[in-house]
Amino acid sequence: MTAKLLNEYHQTIAPLKEIPSTSVATVAMAFPLSSIKGELGGTGFVVTKKSGYSITACTWTHKKWKHSAPDGYALLRCYVGRFGDDEIVSESDEVILSAVRKDLKKIMNIDEHPEYQSIKRWNKAMPQYIVGHQQRIEKFQSNLANNLPGIHVAGAAYEGLGLPDCIDQGEAVVKKVLEMI
Ligand SMILES: Cc1cc2nc3c(=O)[nH]c(=O)nc-3n(C[C@H](O)[C@H](O)[C@H](O)COP(=O)(O)OP(=O)(O)OC[C@H]3O[C@@H](n4cnc5c(N)ncnc54)[C@H](O)[C@@H]3O)c2cc1C
The missing domain is CATH 3.50.50.60 (FAD/NAD(P)-binding domain)
Incomplete structure (x- = not known):
């Protein structure tokens, strides 16, 4: 700028x-807590570059900031786009969401569609x-x-x-x- x-x-x-600079997109998704199998220890996770996943990290926002989701809901925020590999950010919402859900299925065993979702693109926002x-x-x-x-x-x-x-x-x-x- x-x-x-x-x-x-x-x-x-x-x-x-x-x-x-790298472009990133955030994908916020709300699920009923019943969709999350197992204990959520901590406030999220990061993903190594060579892992083959599209997401680079996932914040369990409802655990980090209790007020961010109504009782009984989990708010997950995933990130896509990394240095040298940020083409996914310019894909459609459907493509991004599908890649994120595929990763969440593998990593967290979440099958359900989110009840709410919001995708934000941050072009060239990460120097x-x-x-x-x-x-x-x-x-x-x-x-x-x-x-x-x-x-x-x-x-x-x-x-x-x-x-x-x-x-x-x-x-x-x-x-x-x-x-x-
Ligand atoms: C998705 C994402 C998640 C992040 N999460 C975290 C986090 O959890 N914790 C953390 O500490 N950091 C986080 N960061 C990093 C942090 O948010 C940014 O590094 C920081 O906000 C950058 O501040 P800045 O003032 O340099 O730029 P910006 O905050 O981008 O501010 C630049 C401003 O300049 C304005 N502008 C642009 N062009 C012009 C122009 N021509 N004329 C006038 N104004 C203009 C823009 O509108 C904008 O308001 C995150 C960043 C991203 C992208």
Whole structure:
């Protein structure tokens, strides 16, 4: 997004253009608890890249946040799309849902259709910290300081993808701006 906003500053944003991003889709599904066989210990699971499954993880949202589902229901949120393999995100809802249900059948033995489902696509939303990321960011920050002083950046593409990391970066940027004015 920053690269788009600063598109005319080719040289400054060159390091940003080398950061790949992956698309992901979230698939939230509600099932009666009776559809879930066995104990749900923990709050979900992640899936290894080479496992052959489409889903990359599943959060048992109703266990993580009790208020997220009515009593007697399980709310599962699965993720599809991974680095180098995110074509599934541009498939139809039916294709995505069918792939997710196939995996849930194998992993959790859930046969039933969800009573509620919601699919959200997040295009190019996951920047990838490939080898050389830190150097790329240092170069970009130094380009900004030299060519566009006063412009600061914060967010998932730079120094941490998680919300706490993004908040830390935002606070650090605010400090810099306040020092400047
Ligand atoms: C599916 C998914 C699940 C995640 N789950 C978790 C989680 O459980 N825990 C966690 O810590 N992190 C999670 N993350 C990561 C975290 O949510 C993101 O890394 C973080 O929200 C990124 O913040 P950001 O400010 O960099 O970008 P965004 O939150 O994407 O904000 C960018 C903003 O810029 C706006 N914008 C875009 N283009 C323009 C433009 N041209 N002009 C003006 N505005 C524009 C957008 O509308 C958007 O509001 C998840 C991410 C995804 C995609």
